[in-house]
Amino acid sequence: MLMGRVARMYYEHGLTHQEIANLLGVSRVRVTRLLAEARESGMVEIIVHVAESLFADEEQALVERYGIKQAWVAPSVAEASKADRAFAVLGAESLSQIIEKGSVVALGLSTAVALVVSSFPMRPLEASFVPLAGSTGGLAKGANPHQLALxxxxxxxxxxxxxPAPLLAASTEAALSAYADPGVKEVLVMAEGADVLVAGLGGMEAGQGILLGNLTADQREDLLRRGAVGDMGGRFFDAAGNAVTGPLDDRVVGVTLEALKSIPNRLVVARGATKVTPLKAALAGGLVNMLVTDVDTARALLL
Amino acid sequence: MLMGRVARMYYEHGLTHQEIANLLGVSRVRVTRLLAEARESGMVEIIVHVAESLFADEEQALVERYGIKQAWVAPSVAEASKADRAFAVLGAESLSQIIEKGSVVALGLSTAVALVVSSFPMRPLEASFVPLAGSTGGLAKGANPHQLALxxxxxxxxxxxxxPAPLLAASTEAALSAYADPGVKEVLVMAEGADVLVAGLGGMEAGQGILLGNLTADQREDLLRRGAVGDMGGRFFDAAGNAVTGPLDDRVVGVTLEALKSIPNRLVVARGATKVTPLKAALAGGLVNMLVTDVDTARALLL
DNA sequence: TAAAAGTGTGAACATTTGTTCAATGTATTG
DNA sequence: CAATACATTGAACAAATGTTCACACTTTTA
Incomplete structure (x- = not known):
């Protein structure tokens, strides 16, 4: 009630926060907060009538260089929260362009994906969302696959x-029995047959990454020896984008890289210096079809 | 081209002017100006999804007290440019609510009407706009009736x-010959049969007002002696809202107050302390049907 | 009824936005 | 080619916006 009046006075009539506060007999701070709330709640909608993309040159160059279908490049800014928001908004935009009514969307877990989901707009797409792999236990830092899908x-x-399975089973046998579960099987088959894949990429830095963060130093060393440069949904790949197999890989419950390639739209959202190598590998191996990144990363990929 | 990218970075991605300037390699000043241009050009559209009016209490009270169809109350602010804009926006909103497709709209000349026109949105209403009275010669300060209609x-x-006639003819005879002109006659008949009337009100302060500003002190004295408290489209009225006739009135080329009353929707846009008395009179005499004003004026009318 | 939680205020401060002005280019015109 | 108009920049400043904190008030909870 008050919010609407404040929003109209500010956006339609062009008064300042202070003027509105005086007219309505409340504090300026409150007006500021009501306006922020009005924007967040969607009461105030700001539309930019423009088709052009922000970094058309870089996007075009990425498409040509790596032979992908489309690329979206977000602005890079120093302040983390701003950079996150800008990236999230663009990722959400790209995703909502890709998803069609009734699409089946496979979700790879990563902080980037979580970010994108947080900015996804309300739209009656009636799509289905399926996890690409099992989930890690313990306290997930805001990036729980079920939560994202929900x-x-x-x-x-x-x-x-x-x-209903762990990302990394305790043993090969445990993994096999997980796969044997009809519920697990059903969801994995669904993921393999998805129309759209959305995933982030993990690098090989110690202690980082959804899966890698839970591995021992020895396990990480072993992966590096086998040539791993990154992972996607818990599946590691080498510089050519080929799957890195081995005892660890046998314990992962999730869609394999090979199976992923049959998904027609494979969107990867990733940015940052540590993601350049994994991105190059994933692009080289054809794991990725569409890309959302930021200018700095885009330029590194184009060097 | 640059404008669109800037607008998207600012409004969709939430970067600051400085950040955008850095990314695009231009000065911050230029970003600020591009954004202002983007807003003015309509590239950036801000919609407040809200039905409520700003001052519902005052509007309701005005409707009940004076038995009019509807009232719109704009915020009052000290800074003139802000107040003008707020008033203009609300006036434009009210007018665009009243005008229907194909409406014939009679326009009374006043600075308030000019203000409202300046904020009127683009809308394919295909309406006809007709002046209510002739025009004054000399340098019109931005409020030329033809310009408004156009x-x-x-x-x-x-x-x-x-x-094609003066607001105030040189003599009664001149006025009569103007009325005799077929072109003038045709337009005046059209104005009398309009669906909507939009006009401002003039007060009696010396040197003020479209018509009054062109009269001698003697003429003004005469009008005051006859009880005039204000005018609408060059026709003066007394405190009861009845026409003030006399030698001056005979020289005016325009629709009479009596004829105006047959227009179904009679919107008056007026505000300010000097307009309170004329407004009360016009409301009392039924010259006005709908009103756009500001809070301060509304409260004065409700005392 | 007392404690706790929630919300608004006022003041202080940091940041962002908007404006102005002189200086510097960069087109365009004669 | 010079002259003129026009746009952009950088710097300085003014104004508006956003944030934080301590405090007051109200409502809910225990």
Missing amino acids: ELAARTQGSAFHL | ELAARTQGSAFHL
């Missing part, structure tokens, strides 16, 4: 599927 | 009519 389902009036 | 016609893809 959130997207809510925003698109669609449905979310649950993969 | 501007509104352009914004609504409608048509503008021209009344």
Whole structure:
């Protein structure tokens, strides 16, 4: 009630916060907060009537250089929160362009994906969201696969599927028995047949990454020896984008890289200096079809 | 081209002017100006999804107290440019609510009307705009009746009519011969049969007002002696809202107050302390049907 | 009824936005 | 080719916006 009046006075009539506060008999601070709330709640909608992309040159260059379908390049800024927001907004835009009514979307877990999901708009797409792999235990730092799927389902009036298995099983046998579970099987088959894949990439820095963060130094060394440069949904790949197999890989519960390649739209959202090498590998191996990144990363990829 | 990228970075991605300037290699000043241009050009559209009016209490009270159809109350602010803009926006909103497709709109000349016209949105209403009275000679300070009609016609893809006669003829005879002109007659008949009337009100302060500003002190004295408290389209009225006739009135070329009353929607846009008395009179005499004013004026009218 | 949680205020401060002005280019015109 | 108009920059400043904190007030909870 008050919010609407404040928003109209500010955006339609051009008064300042102070003037509105005086007219309405409240504090300026409150006006500021009401306006922020009005913007966040969607009461105030700002539309930029423009088709052009922000970094058309870089996007075009990425498409040509790596033979992908499309690229989106977000601005790079020093301040982390700003950079996050800009990246998230662009990722959400790209994703909402890709997803069609009724699409099945496979979700790879990563902080970048979580970021994108947080900016995804409300749209009645009625899409289905399926995890690409099992989940890690313990305290997930805001990036829980079920939560992502549920959130997207809510925003698109669609449905979310649950993969009741760990990302990394305790043993090869445990992994096999997980795969034997009908519920797990069903969801994995669904993921393999998805229309759209959305995933982030993990690098090989010690202690970083959804899966790598849970491995021992020895396990990481072993992966490096086998040539791993990064992972996607828990599946590691080498500089050519080929799967790195081995005892660890046998314990992962999730779609394989080979199976992923049959998904027609494979969007990867990743940025930052540590992601350049994994990105190059994933692009080289054809794991990626579409890319969302930021200018700095784009330029590094184009060197 | 640059403008669109800047607008998207600012409004969609939330970067600051400085950050955008750095990314694009231009000065911050230029970013600021491009953004202002983007807003003015309509490239950036800000919509407040809200139905409530700003001062519902005052509007309701005005409607009940004076038995009018509707009232719109704009915020009052000290800074003139802000106050003008707020008033203009609300006036434009009210007018665009009233005008229907194909409406014939009679326009009374006043600075307030000019202000409202300047904020009128583009809308394919295909309405016709007709002056209510002749025009004054000399340098019109931005409020030329033809210009107003033409501007509104352009914004609504409608048509503008021209009344080729002075507001105040040199003599009664001159006025009569003006009325005899077929072109003048035609337009005045059209104005009398309009669906909507939009006009401002003039007060009686010396040197003020479209018509009054061109009269001698003696003429003004005469009007005051006859009880005039204000005018609408060059026609003066007394405290009861009745026409003040006399030698001056006979020289005016325009629709009479009596004829105006047959227009179904009679919107008056007026505000300020000097307009309170004329407004009360016009409301009392039923000259006005709908009102746009500001809070301060509204409260004075409600005392 | 007392404690706790929530919300608004006022003041101080940091940051961002908007404006102005002189200086410097960069087109365009005669 | 010179002259003129026009746009951009950088710097300085003014104004508006956004944030934080201590405090007051109200409502809810225990």
